[in-house]
Amino acid sequence: MSLLSIDELKTLVEHSQGLCVSLYMPTYTRGAETRQNPIRFKNLIKQAQEYLQEEYHLDRNDAVNFVQPAMDLDKEEFWQHQDEGLAIFVGDNFFQYYRLPLNFNELVVVSDRFHLKPLMPLLTGDGEFYILALSQKEVRLFMGTRDTIKEIEMENVPHNMTEALQYDEPENSLQNRISTSRGGTNNSFQQTGVFHGQGSPDTDDNRRNILQFFLQLDRGVQDYITNKQAPLVLMGVDYLLPIYQEANTYQHLLEDAITGNPKTLGAEELHTQVWPIVEPYFTQSQKKAIDQYQELVGVGRASSNLKEVVSAACYGRVAELFVAVGKxxxxxxxxxxxxxxxxxxPExxxxxxxxxxxxxTFLxxxxxxxxxxxxxxxxASLAAVFRY
Structure with missing residues (x-):
């Protein structure tokens, strides 16, 4: 299983039956280093077994049986399909794993609830963004974080204009879709593009065909954007971008785009160009929260005291929480x-x-x-702004 939804995170948060084993590890996706993946994995499983025996007094067979669902993953086919990090959760009658675009530190935690803090960057400034690389002959969708990027294979989505025009919509249906796309969101881009000059697609039927292609693409792409709050950035030659913006119904399409031929950039180069565009989107609310913390800490509405913050979080008083990753x-x-x-x-x-x-805080x-x-x-290791 790959990307983690909010509902799945809630399921992990709310699971508190018996012992809970949480394992995190970085994973390599290419090169000779991929051979380290199963070695790291077995070492973590061994640590979990030892902890179950030494700290929770399970006998060896019970400890082995407890983590057996995780051990069953250790097959060559499993290691051939990894992301940047692997998270595994084993409990009484519970097992789940996720391949995620997060470069985890190795960690094993055994407790009465799952250890989920390493997943929290998915909810914050190290969360996900998407890049849609547009051309009439090829379309590619990428999902990225601050440190990673990967291409998403799309099915049942037209990948070029030829495919799109095989399913030509009737004129009335197309006009209705155009009207809906212009007014169906709060996006400031929902307006008709006007083009002039040599080669302008307004001068012939090509623009209409491109628009129909992008209307179909808009519907299909959103099926692959699992985090509906994630920003989407376009890349394409300049005359295509306004046409897609006209077709778009996704609420978080960003105004800034990368202009150029997508074929000239690899995934890593795309990431390098797009991150400066999406970073302000992620950090704006964080900066506002820091400013608010500074304003309220002197009047008792914010704190970095561990006891105060943990207590406030458990009583539902935390509005905004800063927490250090890796600690x-x-x-x-x-x-x-x-x-x-x-x-x-740990005891x-x-x-x-x-x-x-x-x-x-999440709950x-x-x-x-x-x-x-x-x-x-x-x-501090954590700090919070309180609701009251």
Whole structure:
């Protein structure tokens, strides 16, 4: 299974029956380094088994049986289809895994709930964006994050104008689609493009054919955009871009685009050019949240104190949470007594308190910014703006 939906994340968050094993690892997708994938995987499985035996007192057979669903993945075919990172979740009568565009650190956590903080960048500024590379002869869709990019194979979508025109829509249907696309969203691009000069597609039927192609493409592409909040960036020669903008009904198509022939750029070059366009989209709300934190910290409406933030998250008071990726703080929190215990090393019954704050903020509708440690206010491991 690949990309993680919000509903699937909620399922993982709400699962709290018995022991929960969470495994994260980076995965290589090409070259000799791919041989490291199964080796890393087996080492993590071994760590999980040892932890189940030593800390939770399972005998060896029970520990092996508990993680067996994960071990069953260890086949050559499985390792041939990877992304940047692999996340595996094993519980009592529960098993799920995800190939994700996140370069995880190796991590094994055994607790009474799944450890989900490494997934939080999917909800924040390291989330997903899409690139639609347009030409009349070939269309490609890419999904990227801050650090990764991959092409998405699309089925049942016209990949060129010839394919699109095989399914020519009747005139009335086409006119209705054009009218709908112009007014069907809040997108500022929904207006008719006007073109002048030599080679303008307005001078012949070519523009109408391109528009029909893009109307079909608009419908098909959205089936492959799994995160409906993710920005979409176009790349294509200049006269194609306004035509697609006219056909577009996707709410988060960005105004800025890459002008040029898509065939001249590989995936990595596309990523290099597009990231400066999408980064402000991701960081705008984060910057606003930091400013708000600075305004409210002096009046008790914000804090970077671990106990205050964990408690507030569990009681549904956190509106915005900053949490450091790649760090853990072990301990446990008793919400009834409002008491927090912190341990340098994980003990039985402990969990990562940063994960606890993230999960509770997510469940209570707060916004999470999973960022590099240096981007958390006041140099803390986590910080929050409170609702009240």
């Amino acid at each position: 853990q703080q072990w301990g446990n929190f008793d919400p009834q007594a409002d008491q927090l215990q912190i341990h340098e090393q 039985p019954g402990d969990e990562d308190l940063l994960n606890l704050a993230s999960v509770q 209570n509708g707060g916004t999470i910014y999973a960022v590099e440690p240096e981007k958390v206010p006041e140099g």
